[in-house]
Amino acid sequence: MDYFNICLNGFCLVMQSSMHIIFASRVTGKQTKIQYWILYFLFLCICEWFAHRFQFVWGVAIGIELLILYAIIRFVMKNTNLVSWVSAILSVYISQLSFGVVNAVESILFYHWFTKPVIYLLIILATILALCICGGCYYVVLRCISLQEGKQTTEIGLLFFPILFFFLMELYIMQINYTQVVVISEMVSFLESGKHIALFSLQILGLGALLCTLYSYRSVCRGLQTKAELYAMEQAAHTQKVYIAEAKMRLEQTKAFRHDINHHLSVLSGLCNHGNLEEAKAYLQKLNFAANALSFPYQTGNPVVDILLSEKLELAKSNQMEINISLRLPNPCGIDDFDLCIIFANALDNAMQANQVVSSQKWISISGEQQGDFYMLQFQNSCVEGPLPPMGTGLSNIKSVAEKYQGTMFIEKEKQSFSLHILLNIS
Secondary structure (H helix, E strand, C coil), rough: HHHHHHHHHHHHHHHHHHHHHHHHHCCCCCCCCHHHHHHHHHHHHHHHHHHHHHHCCCCHHHHHHHHHHHHHHHHCCCCCCHHHHHHHHHHHHHHHHHHHHHHHHHHHHHCCCCCCCHHHHHHHHHHHHHHHHHHHCCCHHHHHHHCCCCCCCCCCCHHHHHHHHHHHHHHHCCCCCCCCCCCCCCCCHHHHHHHHHHHHHHHHHHHHHHHHHHCCEEEHHHHHHHHHHHHHHHHHHHHHHHHHHHHHHHHHHHHHHHHHHHHHHHHHHHHHHHHCHHHHHHHHHHHHHHHHHHHHCCCCCCHHHHHHHHHHHHHHHCCCCCCCCCCCCCCCCCCCCCHHHHHHHHHHHHHHHHHHHCCCCEEEEEEEEECEEEEEEHHHEECCCCCCCCCCHHHHHHHHHHHCCEEEEEEECCCCEEEEEEEEEEE
């Protein structure tokens, strides 16, 4: 091996190992760390030395490279088994495909130039072009899919076999038709050019098939995610209808109780006038029990919200969460009961979910304030430190309601405190 090929292979090894680690980290949602690259690069150097020392078949060397990358993604980056395989195969396949496409072009064109300085220059340019193609393909794939845990990984098994097939086909093409060492004296005839044109076309078609597969996979995952979200929304709508129905029933019962209160007072007065104090006490206890059954622990001025708060916050208290409520909804409110249910149910569900992973003091605070024709709702809760979480279905539904009433929604996080602000037009 001459110095030119040593330097070229070293440059390719550094660039490919860097691109593999960056791509694998981003596609699996892990932070890119320099120690990942150092570890991977050292193992690749050892593999390269053994391959050259013992004259490994090129395909075997690539297989070992794939296993090393899989081990880094699986055991160092801590990804699942299937995600590790798919991301490793994708990483190696795309890099080999990029060099395979450029090798085909080299084989077609290089017979026109047979002086060493020109060929050396062309080889350097071809290597840079292959790395650029590789980086571009990685970028497109990252735009198509994410293998991050909890995102688009429902049917990841659909990706494994197509990607493995593309990888093995590329490996076969490279093994049979091309080598990593360019022999300057070997010239390609015009008859050979036809074969390399066909191989070039096959590899381009392979790249197109890969992108179509990834796009189809993303569409399937999005369809499943949409279906799950619709089901969750249907369940939430059903629950909110139950809240509204129960609130209306409680309201009717309260009206009936108020209508009959004069009769109850007359009965109590008669019992007291006739000296039946024990019977009067028993009757008064029954009245007190009936009144308590109609009341809610949280009084907001809206029976639907009162029932929802009673159910949700009772569960929060059972999980040792401290509750603080300073809320009085205007009457008339101007906001549909169904929309109020969406806001309060999703905000409280998110708050209780965030509190479940808090090891210190757990708390939820709800407040509201009218500002002219607008009403500001604020939900605060304890949480773990870290960046703001991505907006999920619950927050998206709340935002839709806020926009429906010409308002807005914004969130903020400071250390172990999360705040959700909702501005609504109640005019």
